[in-house]
Amino acid sequence: MAALSFPTADSVDEWLELADLYRALARQALADDTTASAAWSQAGFSLECTLKAAIMRRERLNAWPSRASRRELYTHKIADLARVLGMTIDEMHPIAPAWAVVLQWWRDDMYSLRMTRAVAISLFDAVFSDEDGAAPWIRQNFL
Amino acid sequence: MDTPELSLDQLEAGRAYYEALGKLGLNPEGLLWAYDYEDRAFRLWLIWSGIDQYGPLAISKLLFKAYRAAALPRKISPFSVHIVNNSHVLAISIENISKAPPAERYNYYRITRPGQEKEPILFFRKDWIYHLQPGRFENKKIKRDWTSFNKNIDTIAA
Numbered sequence: 001m002a003a004l005s006f007p008t009a010d011s012v013d014e015w016l017e018l019a020d021l022y023r024a025l026a027r028q029a030l031a032d033d034t035t036a037s038a039a040w041s042q043a044g045f046s047l048e049c050t051l052k053a054a055i056m057r058r059e060r061l062n063a064w065p066s067r068a069s070r071r072e073l074y075t076h077k078i079a080d081l082a083r084v085l086g087m088t089i090d091e092m093h094p095i096a097p098a099w100a101v102v103l104q105w106w107r108d109d110m111y112s113l114r115m116t117r118a119v120a121i122s123l124f125d126a127v128f129s130d131e132d133g134a135a136p137w138i139r140q141n142f143l
Numbered sequence: 144m145d146t147p148e149l150s151l152d153q154l155e156a157g158r159a160y161y162e163a164l165g166k167l168g169l170n171p172e173g174l175l176w177a178y179d180y181e182d183r184a185f186r187l188w189l190i191w192s193g194i195d196q197y198g199p200l201a202i203s204k205l206l207f208k209a210y211r212a213a214a215l216p217r218k219i220s221p222f223s224v225h226i227v228n229n230s231h232v233l234a235i236s237i238e239n240i241s242k243a244p245p246a247e248r249y250n251y252y253r254i255t256r257p258g259q260e261k262e263p264i265l266f267f268r269k270d271w272i273y274h275l276q277p278g279r280f281e282n283k284k285i286k287r288d289w290t291s292f293n294k295n296i297d298t299i300a301a
Binding site: 079091092096097098099100101103104116118119121122123125126 | 182194195196197198199200201203204206207210211220221222224225
C-alpha cells in the first residue's frame with residue numbers, strides 16, 4: 001500500500017486553499033456523530049496550513065523550501081510552526097484559551113481513545129471561532 | 144540522559160492548584176504532574192470527565208479567567224495544564240498503577256512496531272499525584288461542579 005503524505009503547497013494562496021479545504025472537511029465530519037472525532041484532525045491540518053501560509057508571507061518566500069534546506073518546516077507541531085513564525089501568545093492574550101487547546105492538537109488526536117461530539121465541536125471552535133479562534137487571528141495578523 | 148526532576152516549588156504549587164480548584168467548585172477525577180519528553184516540560188494533567196460535555200475550550204476559558212483573576216496559583220500557567228477525560232490513555236494508565244508493583248517512576252511509551260525501540264512519551268511518579276478518583280463521576284455531579292465553577296470564577300473576576 002502506498003503511504004499517504006501530507007500535501008504541500010508552493011504559495012501563500014495555495015496554503016490558504018488547503019486550509020479552507022481542511023476546514024470544509026472538518027465541518028463535514030462534525031455533521032455526523034460517527035465522524036465527529038475526525039473533525040479534530042482536519043481542523044488541526046487546516047491550522048497547520050494557515051501557519052505555513054503565514055510563514056511564507058512573513059519570510060517572503062517564492063516557493064515552499066525543500067526538506068533539506070528547512071527541515072524545521074516539515075512538522076505537524078503547531079507550537080514549532082508558531083515559533084518559526086515568531087508568534088507569541090501569553091496568558092493575557094485574547095486567544096490564549098483557544099491557543100492552549102490547539103497546542104495539544106496533534107497529540108490528543110493520537111492518544112485519546114474516544115472523543116464526544118461536544119469535544120470535537122469545542123476543538124473546531126478553538127481553531128475557527130471568529131471571536132477568539134486561532135486561525136482567524138493568524139490570518140488577521142500575519143496574512 | 145539526566146532524569147528531569149519536579150522541583151519542590153512545582154510540587155507545592157500543584158497542591159495549591161488542586162486546593163484552589165476545589166474552592167472554586169471543580170473537583171477533578173485526577174490531578175498530577177507528568178514529564179512530557181516531546182515538550183521537555185512538566186505538565187499538570189487535569190482529569191475531568193466534564194470535558195466530554197463542555198469541551199476543552201470552555202474549560203480552558205475558565206482556567207485562564209481564574210488565572211487572570213489570581214483565583215488559581217500564578218506559578219502554574221494555564222498553558223501547562225493539560226485537560227483530559229478519564230478514558231484518556233494516561234488516565235487509564237494512572238488508574239492501573241494502583242495495581243502495578245511499586246516503582247521509582249511510571250513510564251508511558253508510544254506504540255511502536257515490533258523490533259523498534261520503545262519511545263517514551265511521558266513519565267510520572269506516585270507522589271506527583273494529588274488526587275485520583277477511580278471511575279467516572281456521575282453526570283449530576285459533573286453538572287453541579289461545572290455550575291459552581293462558572294459561578295465562582297465569574298464572581299471573583301467581576
